[in-house]
Amino acid sequence: MKKFVFRQEPLYEFRKLLEELSQIELASALKRLDEEEAKLSVLKGIYRKSSGEADELKEKGAPVSDIRMYHDYLSAVKRHIAEQEGLLRKFREVFEKKRDELLEASRNKKVLEIMKEKSYGEYIVQAEKTEQKITDDMVSSRFKRSGSDEV
Numbered sequence: 001m002k003k004f005v006f007r008q009e010p011l012y013e014f015r016k017l018l019e020e021l022s023q024i025e026l027a028s029a030l031k032r033l034d035e036e037e038a039k040l041s042v043l044k045g046i047y048r049k050s051s052g053e054a055d056e057l058k059e060k061g062a063p064v065s066d067i068r069m070y071h072d073y074l075s076a077v078k079r080h081i082a083e084q085e086g087l088l089r090k091f092r093e094v095f096e097k098k099r100d101e102l103l104e105a106s107r108n109k110k111v112l113e114i115m116k117e118k119s120y121g122e123y124i125v126q127a128e129k130t131e132q133k134i135t136d137d138m139v140s141s142r143f144k145r146s147g148s149d150e151v
Contacts, residue, residue: 004123012112019109022102029098033091040084047077 006012054070 004120006116006119008112008115012109012116015105015109015112019102019105022098022105026095026098026102029091029095033088033095036084036088036091040081040088043077043081043084047074047081050074050077 050070051074054067054074057067057070
């Protein structure tokens with residue numbers, strides 16, 4: 001009997017490749033998202049530390065110019081935090097989009113996997129039928145030969 005050939009194999013391989021590419025893109029998006037979250041964490045840490053230092057200066061009775069300088073610095077850090085939070089939202093959206101693309105690619109590949117398995121199952125059934133027919137023909141021809149020898 002002929003070797004099993006899945007007619008949709010090229011399409012299956014293409015969809016498998018798309019799924020792999022989607023996995024790579026998702027991993028990249030996740031890495032970038034983690035990096036941006038780390039940047040935000042660092043900025044918030046800087047703000048907390050600087051805010052504490054500014055409070056200490058106020059308690060010690062530091063000159064107004066020093067306190068003003070810290071206030072301006074804290075305002076700038078707050079702006080950077082807000083900008084970073086905006087960037088983080090955008091990177092989360094990109095991550096979600098890449099995740100949805102991966103899910104879609106996986107579904108598309110899975111459909112073809114199911115079709116391939118079903119096709120292979122049909123091939124096996126057909127191969128068994130063919131093998132049984134050959135066996136039956138052999139038994140039948142032996143029986144006919146042995147029956148004609150006895151007559």
